[in-house]
Amino acid sequence: xxxxxxxxxxxxxxxxxxxxxxxxxxxxxxxxxxxxxxxxxxxxxxxxxxxxxxxxxxxxxxxxxxxxxxxxxxxxxxxxxxxxxxxxxxxxxxxxxxxxxxxxxxxxxxxxxxxxxxxxx
Numbered sequence: 001x002x003x004x005x006x007x008x009x010x011x012x013x014x015x016x017x018x019x020x021x022x023x024x025x026x027x028x029x030x031x032x033x034x035x036x037x038x039x040x041x042x043x044x045x046x047x048x049x050x051x052x053x054x055x056x057x058x059x060x061x062x063x064x065x066x067x068x069x070x071x072x073x074x075x076x077x078x079x080x081x082x083x084x085x086x087x088x089x090x091x092x093x094x095x096x097x098x099x100x101x102x103x104x105x106x107x108x109x110x111x112x113x114x115x116x117x118x119x120x121x
Contacts, residue, residue, distance in 0.1 A: 002026045002098045002110040009094060009115030012086055016119070020081040022096030022112055030074040033100055035108055036081045038092035038117075047103040048094070049081060059102055064090075086119045093117075 008020040020036070035050040049070040050059045058070050064083070072079040079096060093114040101107020 004112035006112045006115040009117045011118045017084045024077045029077040032098040034079040035097045040092040088121045
C-alpha cells in the first residue's frame with residue numbers, strides 16, 4: 001500500500017512558476033513509476049508527466065513539454081513537478097500517482113488527493 005500526498009499548488013499569474021511535490025509513504029516507492037495528471041472542471045483527467053522508477057526515463061504531454069520538469073528523489077520518497085511559463089489553461093487539480101504505467105490513468109494503482117493550481121491571466 002502506498003499513500004501519496006501532494007503539495008505546492010496555489011494561485012499564480014500567467015508566466016509564473018510552481019513546484020509541486022508528492023510525498024509517498026511505504027518502503028516500495030523506488031519500485032514504482034510515478035506520474036502527474038491533472039483534471040480541469042468538466043474535463044477528463046489527463047496525463048501531464050511521468051518518470052520511471054530510477055528517474056532515468058521521463059515522459060511529457062505535448063501541452064507541457066519544454067515548460068515542465070518531472071524529477072524524483074527516492075531517498076526522500078518524493079516526486080516533483082516543476083512548472084514554468086504557466087498558462088491559464090494549466091489551471092486544474094493536479095494529482096500524483098504511483099504504479100507501473102506511463103501515460104494512462106488506468107496504469108496507476110495509487111493516487112493522491114490532488115492539489116489545486118490556478119493560473120490567472
